[in-house]
Amino acid sequence: MIFKNIHYLILALIVMIVMMGLLSLATGHLAISPSELVETALGEGSRRNELLLFEFRLPRLFIAILAGAALGVAGTLLQGITQNELADPGILGINAGAGLSVVFYLTYSSRRGAVSTLGQMMTLPIAAFLGGLLAACCIYIVAWKNGVTPIRLILVGVGVNAGFGAVLTLFQLRMNQSEFNQVTVWLSGSIWNAHWSAVISLLPWVLILIPLSLYKSRTLNLLQLGDEMALGLGVNTERERIKLVAIAVALTGASVSVAGGISFLGLGAPHIARKLVGNKHQRLVPTAACIGALILLISDMIARNLFAPSELPVGLIVAFLGAPYFVYLLITTEA
Secondary structure, three states: OOOOOHHHHHHHHHHHHHHHHHHHHHOOOOOOOHHHHHHHHOOOOOHHHHHHHHHHHHHHHHHHHHHHHHHHHHHHHHHHHHOOOOOOOOOOOHHHHHHHHHHHHHHHHHHOOOOOOHHHHHHHHHHHHHHHHHHHHHHHHHHOOOOOOHHHHHHHHHHHHHHHHHHHHHHHOOOOHHHHHHHHHHHOOOOOOOOHHHHHHHHHHHHHHHHHHHHOHHHHHHHOOOHHHHHHOOOOHHHHHHHHHHHHHHHHHHHHHHHOOOOOHHHHHHHHHHHHHOOOHHHHHHHHHHHHHHHHHHHHHHHHHOOOOOOOOHHHHHHHHHHHHHHHHHHHOOO
């Protein structure tokens, strides 16, 4: 069903995000009643509720919304650039490249005696961006053979993903048991250790790059017409693709730096959005951002509550929901 009035759809999605956010704040191993939630928000709650709400759940809520929106838009851009409905930052190996770069950066910083400061958190997305960009370059170079077909792109992406994963595993083997476990959980997609410095580090990237992606919507629409038609309409296709890939990788890297490797979200959110609003990117980009935020928010709530007091990595929940859909698309997509 295609919604003609996108404003009502976006408003409905925002209302759903707010409702799920309030539910997420109230639920968990240590529950907070609605009345206690209001009292705590007004500064009249108990010390326990203030600590739980402001130091743990609110940062986690913002990370889920921001990272989900970023990955939804990144997937939309990659699918538009490649004209490949299977494109996703996690599947293509961009998550792996960004994650490897972040682990290298944090390990190098800790060995030099650096502490986890706001300055370090602000530079993490830059390290993740560089790692993701390296992965994207490797994929494009290897996949190019008189053009890039959808299936070749996916197969090369899977191979690059495995290669970066192997390097990271070798690196992890040099860690102690505690560090090894922490890195493994984080790379599978985890926001359990969210804090305000992580929110601050991610926020500028989302606030700048998502509006920039929306600004580039017309270019994405023209690229769908083919290179010859886009060139005839005044679009420098190669330069614009590089810009759009850089935006997608930057959004992915920023998300990976605070939430780990969450796959399939960048695949599913654009597809759901496309079914709701069609293929015009002026409508597709904001819708995919809202749907990505909503999916990650719901997945995080499930991860926290399914086996409480134990928690699952949110990336496992997203993968559980997205993997069957990916297999279906892979089977039905022509090479």
